[in-house]
Amino acid sequence: MDPFDGWHTFTGWFKQSTPLVFQIGCKLQMLHLGWRATISYTFTNQQVDKSAGGFPTASLNKVRRGTDVTRDDINRRRFLSGSTATILTSQLAARMCATVQAAESPAEAVRRQDLLQRAPECYTDDWLRTNPDYVIYLPKTPGERDEYADHIHVFYTPGGDLMCLWTQGTYESAPDMRVVYSRSRDGGRSWSPIQIIDEPKHKNVTPALGFPLISRSGRMYCLYNQNLGYTDQGLFNGPLRVKYSDDDGHTWIASGVDIPWRRTRFDHPDPKVSPTGIVWQQPIRDGKNRMIVGFTRWSSPMAYPRPVGGNRNHSDSQCELMRFENIDDGPHPRDLKVTWLPDREGTIRVSPQIEPEASNGYSLAQEPGIALLPDGRLFMTMRTVTGHIWYTVSEDHGHSWQTTQPLRYHDNGPKIEHPKSPEPLYRLEDGRYLLFYHNHRGYRDGATGPWDMDARRPIYMTVGEFRPLAEQPIWFSRPKFLFDTQKVKVGLTQLWWLAMYASLTEHQGQRTFWYSDRKQFVLGKNISDEMLADMTVPS
Known part of the structure; x- marks a missing residue:
């Protein structure tokens, strides 16, 4: 802990669990913020690190915004982070967990399932x-x-x-x-x-x-x-x-x-x-x-x-x-x-x-x-x-x-x-x-x-x-x-x-x-x- 430690600027990072390259285009209209944004994501899967429990990683290569927002930077960052979390949770989380559980012992799988059931809601399963x-x-x-x-x-x-x-x-x-x-x-x-x-x-x-x-x-x-x-x-x-x-x-x-x-x-x-x-x-x-x-x-x-x-x-x-x-x-x-x-x-x-x-x-x-x-x-x-x-x-x-x-x-x-x-x-x-x-x-x-x-x-x-x-x-x-x-x-x-x-x-x-x-x-x-x-x- 340094008294001058700050926070890092937004770059996108995602994960998925199968060798897959895909693009998702999202057009999002945020009327209450008074702006529109078009975001194009390109995901490139990287090799699974089995020593880390089978979790793969992939990087977000491109983020393109259509217009400038009318609020401060933190609102833009919050919006972008929130949209990425929705994609991860709804489409990739189950696939990621399945990859991990395939390599687990039965006892470990039961323990993990119990942990997931008790865990509070979160925007990502990367915890x-x-x-x-x-x-x-x-x-x-x-x-x-x-x-x-x-x-x-x-x-x-x-x-x-x-x-x-x-x-x-x-x-x-x-x-x-x-x-x-x-x-x-x-x-x-x-x-x-x-x-x-x-x-x-x-x-x-x-x-x-x-x-x-x-x-x-x-x-x-x-x-x-x-x-x-x-x-x-x-x-x-x-x-x-x-x-x-x-x-x-x-x-x-x-x-x-x-x-x-x-x-x-x-x-x-x-x-x-x-x-x-x-x-x-x-x-x-x-x-x-x-x-x-x-x-x-x-x-x-x-x-x-x-x-x-x-x-x-x-x-x-x-x-x-x-x-x-x-x-x-x-x-x-x-x-x-x-x-x-x-x-x-x-x-x-x-x-x-x-x-x-x-x-x-x-x-x-x-x-x-x-x-x-x-x-x-x-x-x-x-x-x-x-x-x-x-x-x-x-x-x-x-x-x-x-x-x-x-x-x-x-x-x-x-x-x-x-x-x-x-x-x-x-x-x-x-x-x-x-x-x-x-x-x-x-x-x-x-x-x-x-x-x-x-x-x-x-x-x-x-x-x-x-x-x-x-x-x-x-x-x-x-x-x-x-x-x-x-x-x-x-x-x-x-x-x-x-x-x-x-x-x-x-x-x-x-x-x-x-x-x-x-x-x-x-x-x-x-x-x-x-x-x-x-x-x-x-x-």
């Missing part, structure tokens, strides 16, 4: 591409306020329900972003209609990127970035607003409390302009059982001007943490005690290793994934633009950290390759660790380097185990492929990304990875013991 086991939310129509879905936080409430908290909007960084939630009482098989925790009350005063804090008192908190209109880093800029719930998350109370970010030399000199910090994973417990969470701090352009434009347009950034000292007492949000870590600002940084940023002292270290080690130390991974994940370790509960270095599969082993994308790390109940990543440096399938957002696919996972005497205290297995989008774009935003702003739950022997597919479909996938059985970690 099946990553072969999920659960569906939390699907947008009914492309280009509406619910298309964008990001920062997926799934957790168990004190009362035992599954709850999903996420950010929703028309597209990433849209002024209509809001914080929403849904809940399940049957282990994730079905989910309630979404409820809103907060949404914009005024233009460009936007709430987004919420995350939960669950107190042992039973009180639940939701913290989210609240833009107040003073910003130099986009709509994600602002203090942490706090709402809380005393009824297991069914209703949320406005506390009137905004927690300001710690101010540092990396921030805008005007105190009205908030520092830019983004929390992307749920908090964990540290070695003293206190709740702690990592976040990215983006330096203000007033402190570190952006030296390069285009696809390499990066802000200076670093990793920090916040610890909630008294959360388990269930205090009113105004009485929350927060400790900002590390003690010395500017500690957790990584040189981009590209010019001119490197020579000017810039850092790009973002989206820390933190995990507790059995000996009480904290282990942190982070995304960079070096083509690899980096890591650091704290021996004093986050107050100071070792010098950052590339993450390897084991001491003196190969570096773990990964572009600028989130790299979620989880400690499992059995003491092992799971790391999700892309397993390439950023040049795969036409991507231009580690900084290229279009390098955010496919998804692999690796199992980690604690090695107490090693320099790098977690060693990892060989990677295992999990899923991919095959560069197929969907919806108005036309993303093919698999950016894993995700979460993981374990309950009664079931382990589930919850994620957003192409920042649009909110899904879950079981990670069974059988899937991990052959992922051996070096001794």
